[in-house]
Amino acid sequence: MVREAFELSPASVVEGKDGYDHFMLKEIHEQPEALRRTLNGYIKDGLVDLSDLEINELFDGIKKIYIVGCGTAYHAGLVGRRAIEKLAKIPVEIDIASEFCYRDIPWGTDELMIIISQSGETADTLAAMREAKKFGTRVLAVTNVVDSTIAREADKVIYTQAGPEVSIASTKAYTCQLAIMYLLAFNLAHQRGTWDEQELRQMGNDLVNMDLNIETALGQEPRIKKIAQRYYQVENTFFLGRGFDAAVAMEGALKLKETSYIHAEAYPTGELKHGPIALITEGVPVLTAITQESLVERSISNLKEIKARGGVIIAVCTENLKEECQVCDEIIPIPAVNPILTPIVTVVPLQLFAYYMAVTRGNNVDQPRNLTKAVTVE
Ligand code: M6R
Secondary structure, three states: OOOOOEOOOHHHHOOOOOOOOOHHHHHHHOHHHHHHHHHOOOEEOOEEOOHHHOOHHHHOOOOEEEEEEOHHHHHHHHHHHHHHHHHHOOOEEEEEHHHHOOOOOOOOOOEEEEEEEOOOOOHHHHHHHHHHHHOOOEEEEEEOEOOOHHHHHOOEEEEOOOOOOOOOOOOHHHHHHHHHHHHHHHHHHHHHOOOOHHHHHHHHHHHHOHHHHHHHHHOOHHHHHHHHHHHOOOOEEEEEEOOHHHHHHHHHHHHHHHHHOOEEEEEEHHHHHHOHHHHOOOOOEEEEEEOOHHHHHHHHHHHHHHHHOOOEEEEEEEHHHOHHHHHOOEEEEEOOOOOOOOHHHHHHHHHHHHHHHHHHOOOOOOOOOOOOOOOOOO
16 A cells, blocks of 8 residues: 655645745644654564555565665665664665766665655756666655656655645755654564664664654744854855764754855764864854764764864753763753664754744745756756
């Protein structure tokens, strides 16, 4: 059974902003509901059940997975790679769709491609999918738009149930793509017996409850607005994180640059000392996500290097790691959830930060310059 998904049609575009100033803010706030819809029916007693989708045979004997997408969809794939490799022990390669076709991949027969695209019409992503299909590779699409080209050409589809996403800056589609990545990782881990069943049940239940954690993170909106009003005039920023936080840092930077036009560079925290730290000068804001207890010590020592050079550190950190984050200038706390699942919550303050930076600068936040919702040219 394939459940109905959403089509971005002119009729749905005029749905309205429901009292919000912009679609982007409305869509950020819609995330708890979008997540509930996307997960609906797929988790039973904590365990993932995707049997309705008839996708299990796609994974039979798979020894390697390629995940491909552009922009925000690619960033969701970065999280997916970590979750699948950690839990299901399947090697995952991830690539940006526009680069994928220039590789000469020695394709094997036991490989699967997961294509992620909100619109299902992105030309680069479509080209990458067609390239893989030429070699007989099985393709699973994760998309938000029913009957889109990618949905039609893939072997199987899982629809995100984000609802129509009008703002060019993708927000709720990303959290729904993450939800699908976790469903796939949990499902594969269970089928292959690569992770303890009880722990998988716990994580499945935690995933179902992530809507509440997003709501808690949304409660930080007034604090984030004030922070944005303090820093909106800056021209350069950095976004850092380790492990799962590194993937979210990339999404945070993309949100900021496309809506506020502020230069935002994302790096894995450990990479900073290999060059970019030369750019840290007095007053440069460094946004960081600190949610991984096992990595916090190393990250804090890197942050001290930034502080010593006059950088301003704004940290999105889980409640349990607040003490460790005292070196930071601004702290945006989020609930302490299972470290594997934190990206779904961590991204919310970063989306709000980008939104308030952009509106404080007077930008057209829903339709930033030079961008379109679906990029249908290569
Ligand atoms: O529709 P798609 O998910 O294939 O789009 C991919 C990117 O063009 C898209 O995520 C873009 O980066 C967004 N504007 C990011 O907010």
